Amino acid sequence: MKRNLLKAIGISFLIFVILSWIIPVGTYTSGELETNGIDAVGIFDLFSIPVSTVLVFATYIVVFAVIGGLYGVMSKTGALDKLTDKLAGKFSKKAKTFLVITIIFYVLLSSVTGLIVPLFVLVPLSAMVLFKLNFTKVVAMASTVGSILIGSAASTFGFNISGYTKNILSLDMTNQLVAKIILLVVITVIFIVFVLKFSKNLTKPVTVKETVKKVEEPKEVKEVKKAPAKKASAKKEVAKKTTKKTPAKKTTKKTTKAMAISKSVKKVNSEKAISIAPLAVIFTLMFIVTFVGMYNWYYSFDINFFNDLYEDIMGVKIGDFAIFEHLFSGITQIGYWGNTEFVIMMIIASAVIAWLYRLSLHNYVEAFISGMKKMMPTAIYAGLASVILYVLYQASYSGTGTLVDTMFAKTFELSDGFNVITTAIASLFGSFFYNDLYYLLSGMATYVTGFDASALSVAGLLIQSVYAVAMLIFPTSVVLIAGLSFFDVSYKQWFKYIWKFALLVFLIILLVCAILTVL
16 A cells, blocks of 8 residues: 555656656746756656655654654553543444544634644544544545645635735735635535545444454354354354454454554553543643644734744843843744744653653653654655655756746746636646645746736635645645555545545635636
8 A cells, every 4th residue: 555655656756757858947037938948857866856855854754753653652651542432432323423523623723723734643643533433544534634635725824824825925814814714614514525425434333342352253253163053052153153244353454554553552551540631631732832833923913922022031131141042042932833843842742641641761762662663654755745846946946947937937828917727727737846835836926926916815815725625636745645654545545535526626716716806
C-alpha cells in the first residue's frame, strides 16, 4: 500500500519533469510575458531533488514523527485506550451520530483556524474511536483528514488560508464572509450525506476486550472439529461457526494497521487505576496553546496585544540587565509560532503526561521513540509531497521565472479581465505545483491584482477554495499524503472514493463565484 503512495508522488514529479522539457520558464511584467528558455530537470536532478526536498522540508517530517511520539506516550499510560473505549461505548448505538459530529468538528476547526497540519494531531484520537465503532479506513480518513481539507475550502477566519489571501491580495479578513459561510454550510451538508451514503459500518462496536475474545474463538472451533460432535452440542457448534464468520478479525487487522502507534508499547498501568482526566486536560491545553500561538492575530485582525505583551516582558530589567530577554531567549512571540514551536509543545505535553502517569524516564523515552518509528513512513511521505514545490522554490531565486508562470500567463490571456473559468483553471493546475497556498497566491498575484476591487474580492475566494479542493485530490497535498499513509489507504482507492464529491464542490464554487460577479 505504501509503495502506491510513492508511485503517486513519483508520477506527479515525472509530469513536472516532462513539462520542464516542453514549457519554457518566464516572467510576467507590465502585462507581458517574457520567456527565458527551457530550464529542464536533468538526470542527476532526478536523484538530488528528492533528497534535497526531504532536507528542506524536514519540518514536516519532524512534526508527523513527533505526533507519533506523543501518541506512543499516551498509549503507554493506558489512558488513551480507556478514553477511546469510553467514547466508543457512549456512541455504540449512535455510530453515525459520532461520524457526523466528527465531520462537523474538523470542518469548523479547519475553517476557523486554518491550521491544517497542526490539526492532524487530533486525527489518531478520532481514528481510534471510529475504528472501535467499526467504520472502514476510507470513511475514517474522509471524516477526519477529508473534513480538514473541506473546512479550508470555505475558510472563514483561518490565517493560513484567508489570512494569506488577505495579506497577499490586500483584501479584508472578512472578504466575502457571507459567501464563505453559505459555501461552508452547503459543502458540509453535502459531504455528510456523501460520507453517510458510502459509509460501511458494522452494527455493533468492538472494544479492545471484545476483539481479543473474538480472536481467540476460532481456536475453540478447531477443537470442536477434532472431537466427536454430539447432537446435543450441535447448536453450540453452529453458534461458534457463526461467530467465526463475524468480521471481528477484519476489524482487528484494520485497527492494528492504521493505529499501530497505540499498540506499539505495553501499557504500564492497570486499567482500573487509570484516570483519563490528566491526559484529556493536558492534551486539550496543548492544542489550545498551540492554536493561540500559531494564529497570527496581528495580521488577521490588527490585534497587537500579544506583540505589546512580548515587548513589555522582554523589556523588564534588573538594573541594566534585561532579565527576561536572556532568560526566555529563543522564544517566539505569540502569533508567530511555526512548526518548531508546535513540536516543542507536543514534546512538553508528552513529558507532562508521562510525569502525571508516573512513567519512568526509560519507559517514556522507549514509548516516544516507538511511536515515532511507527509514524516515520507517514512523516517521510509528507515531506516528499513537496518535491515539486522545492524545485519552484529554488527557481524563484534565479529571477528567470518558472514554467508555472508561463502557464499562468497563457491561461489568463484567454480572457479579457477577470473570468471565473480561467481563474479557476489557473488555480487548479497551480495547486498541483504549489501545494502551499502562500506560494500559489504569490505566484498568481501578478496576474490578478490588476483586476478591479470587486473582481479581486471574488478572485480571492475562488483561488483559496479551488486550492482546498485540489488538496483533496492531488498527490502533492501534504496532509492528504500523510492521511493516506497513516490510514493505509492507496491513492487510487481514495481517488475513486472522493472524485465525484470533489468535482461537485468545484462546480459549486464556480457557481457561487459566478453569482458574486453579477451581484
